[in-house]
Amino acid sequence: xxxxxxxxxxxxxxxxxxxxxxxxxxxxxxxxxxxxxxxxxxxxxxxxxxxxxxxxxxxxxxxxxxxxxxxxxxxxxxxxxxxxxxxxxxxxxxxxxxxxxxxxxxxxxxxxxxxxxxxxxxxxxxxxxxxxxxxxxxxxxxxxxxxxxxxxxxxxxxxxxxxxxxxxxxxxxxxxxxxxxxxxxxxxxxxxxxxxxxxxxxxxxxxxxxxxxxxxxxxxxxxxxxxxxxxxxxxxxxxxxxxxxxx
Amino acid sequence: xxxxxxxxxxxxxxxxxxxxxxxxxxxxxxxxxxxxxxxxxxxxxxxxxxxxxxxxxxxxxxxxxxxxxxxxxxxxxxxxxxxxxxxxxxxxxxxxxxxxxxxxxxxxxxxxxxxxxxxxxxxxxxxxxxxxxxxxxxxxxxxxxxxxxxxxxxxxxxxxxxxxxxxxxxxxxxxxxxxxxxxxxxxxxxxxxxxxxxxxxxxxxxxxxxxxxxxxxxxxxxxxxxxxxxxxxxxxxxxxxxxxxxxxxxxxxxxxxxxxxxxxxxxxxxxxxxxxxxxxxxxxxxxxxxxxxxxxxxxxxxxxxxxxxxxxxxxxxxxxxxxxxxxxxxxxxxxxxxxxxxxxxxxxxxxxxxxxxxxxxxxxxxxxxxxxxxxxxxxxxxxxxxxxxxxxxxxx
Numbered sequence: 001x002x003x004x005x006x007x008x009x010x011x012x013x014x015x016x017x018x019x020x021x022x023x024x025x026x027x028x029x030x031x032x033x034x035x036x037x038x039x040x041x042x043x044x045x046x047x048x049x050x051x052x053x054x055x056x057x058x059x060x061x062x063x064x065x066x067x068x069x070x071x072x073x074x075x076x077x078x079x080x081x082x083x084x085x086x087x088x089x090x091x092x093x094x095x096x097x098x099x100x101x102x103x104x105x106x107x108x109x110x111x112x113x114x115x116x117x118x119x120x121x122x123x124x125x126x127x128x129x130x131x132x133x134x135x136x137x138x139x140x141x142x143x144x145x146x147x148x149x150x151x152x153x154x155x156x157x158x159x160x161x162x163x164x165x166x167x168x169x170x171x172x173x174x175x176x177x178x179x180x181x182x183x184x185x186x187x188x189x190x191x192x193x194x195x196x197x198x199x200x201x202x203x204x205x206x207x208x209x210x211x212x213x214x215x216x217x218x219x220x221x222x223x224x225x226x227x228x229x230x231x232x233x234x235x236x237x238x239x240x241x242x243x244x245x246x247x
Numbered sequence: 248x249x250x251x252x253x254x255x256x257x258x259x260x261x262x263x264x265x266x267x268x269x270x271x272x273x274x275x276x277x278x279x280x281x282x283x284x285x286x287x288x289x290x291x292x293x294x295x296x297x298x299x300x301x302x303x304x305x306x307x308x309x310x311x312x313x314x315x316x317x318x319x320x321x322x323x324x325x326x327x328x329x330x331x332x333x334x335x336x337x338x339x340x341x342x343x344x345x346x347x348x349x350x351x352x353x354x355x356x357x358x359x360x361x362x363x364x365x366x367x368x369x370x371x372x373x374x375x376x377x378x379x380x381x382x383x384x385x386x387x388x389x390x391x392x393x394x395x396x397x398x399x400x401x402x403x404x405x406x407x408x409x410x411x412x413x414x415x416x417x418x419x420x421x422x423x424x425x426x427x428x429x430x431x432x433x434x435x436x437x438x439x440x441x442x443x444x445x446x447x448x449x450x451x452x453x454x455x456x457x458x459x460x461x462x463x464x465x466x467x468x469x470x471x472x473x474x475x476x477x478x479x480x481x482x483x484x485x486x487x488x489x490x491x492x493x494x495x496x497x498x499x500x501x502x503x504x505x506x507x508x509x510x511x512x513x514x515x516x517x518x519x520x521x522x523x524x525x526x527x528x529x530x531x532x533x534x535x536x537x538x539x540x541x542x543x544x545x546x547x548x549x550x551x552x553x554x555x556x557x558x559x560x561x562x563x564x565x566x567x568x569x570x571x572x573x574x575x576x577x578x579x580x581x582x583x584x585x586x587x588x589x590x591x592x593x594x595x596x597x598x599x600x601x602x603x604x605x606x607x608x609x610x611x612x613x614x615x616x617x618x619x620x621x622x623x624x625x626x627x628x629x630x631x632x633x634x635x636x637x638x639x640x641x642x643x
Contacts, residue, residue: 088292096445106631
């Protein structure tokens with residue numbers, strides 16, 4: 001059980017035309033917020049994460065950053081491989097730092113000056129609940145002054161192809177962002193006990209960003225004593241449920 | 248009333264590495280300071296010939312493949328094969344069997360920097376046997392959970408080369424919070440073309456083996472494999488089994504300074520945090536498994552901290568022997584820490600005594616006997632300012 005206060009809840013949901021390399025419908029102030037230095041080497045997941053965290057002005061040293069994502073910086077990883085084949089000796093050393101599975105996290109931490117606990121978590125369909133658990137535990141036993149959660153994906157062509165192999169489901173790009181602080185406005189109770197039967201149904205919406213948004217926007221609208229919940233089902237009998245109650 | 252968090256113990260170990268497919272082979276190479284590095288084929292026009300790397304030997308790979316289930320064999324992504332094999336070995340070492348009650352609600356947390364690299368790389372290049380295999384990294388943890396019969400939370404953590412220690416931290420927090428009583432946790436990374444290309448573009452790999460803390464050190468030697476630990480809370484321990492170690496703390500922080508270069512302030516802060524969380528002083532630590540990548544900057548920072556705060560601790564770095572297992576590096580360190588506690592000795596770093604940075608209490612030559620060894624620290628750091636330090640104690 002974790003007690004917390006809920007700060008900003010924001011999202012960035014680019015439109016996605018599968019035939020285009022880049023998403024559209026991006027915020028008009030994107031580059032005003034994230035800057036253009038080194039942008040040639042970033043992928044859209046890093047850009048969107050940076051936009052969300054830098055658009056909110058609050059940040060404090062020692063804060064925790066948890067990123068929950070299924071595909072993360074896949075686009076940059078694939079690009080490094082392709083560019084090496086094309087550019088050979090001319091391959092810039094700047095590709096690699098942007099092309100690790102933790103690149104979005106690295107650049108978010110650097111730009112925020114966030115020196116606390118950080119991680120990139122991938123639990124498949126259970127990512128929203130697992131990532132939320134990791135964000136909230138940082139406020140409790142670990143004692144972080146604040147905890148920041150980013151959940152979602154900006155699908156590259158490879159990611160879309162991979163997700164399609166997991167079953168028929170909606171696959172929208174988008175990333176949710178929330179800040180949690182120590183306090184007693186809310187309490188979250190988690191339940192990871194396995195389900196009795198394996199999950200047979202693929203999730204309707206692949207991207208966990210939207211489930212997190214629904215949960216946290218719902219929490220923001222609760223009156224004292226009311227509660228809302230989110231339950232996810234992963235591979236086999238894996239189950240993850242959180243109930244958020246307004247105190 | 249505030250409940251005291253559960254104590255957590257390491258009860259099983261499993262590893263697959265360039266040394267082979269079992270603990271004995273791993274420990275034998277460490278104790279002998281023996282490496283099995285070989286030249287890697289250039290992957291692109293910018294990569295110089297003669298770059299050294301450590302690969303899991305073909306016989307060990309074939310053995311692992313024979314042990315994992317049909318579902319994994321049908322689509323043999325190397326990271327999954329390594330992680331699942333190491334998990335099964337760790338479970339067996341803990342005196343458990345897949346499907347045992349103690350495993351049914353276990354949590355699984357696997358750290359990996361490069362995930363299912365071979366599947367993604369085959370897809371991108373349009374070649375190979377894995378173009379139709381899924382590459383999403385959670386499939387690594389899901390596969391381990393399936394192999395060991397665990398239906399608790401399963402997830403993959405990606406914190407570059409600190410991944411396995413961060414996974415260990417996640418598992419420790421979840422066990423202490425009562426999410427489960429057993430965890431199957433560790434790290435894995437298979438040979439990744441993208442990773443070798445990346446290190447090559449930084450001129451960080453080359454024809455000379457990794458020489459941690461040597462004055463003339465130069466290169467990282469990339470390697471592959473997996474290490475897995477079974478963790479159990481005190482109440483789930485079997486009375487007839489002696490744990491390897493108690494996990495006292497796994498501290499995680501971030502430098503927030505530079506995407507590739509480590510930062511002294513951040514690394515030093517992680518050391519202080521680990522000691523505080525473990526409720527021990529630096530003087531209590533008798534042995535340190537350094538991150539010791541053999542790069543100028545990493546080893547310079549660690550050496551300065553060891554000189555200042557851990558002058559009496561026996562320091563060793565295993566990357567000169569088994570190479571840099573990337574996201575599994577922390578798992579290899581954790582397994583080594585447990586074996587140090589079990590055998591009361593610290594394996595040597597594979598460098599000559601006269602080449603060592605001044606005033607670093609590095610174990611070289613023969614293993615150092617430390618019969619009273621009680622506390623061992625294991626460091627893992629990574630690109631992106633990732634720092635994670637684990638502290639283990641010999642069980643009472």
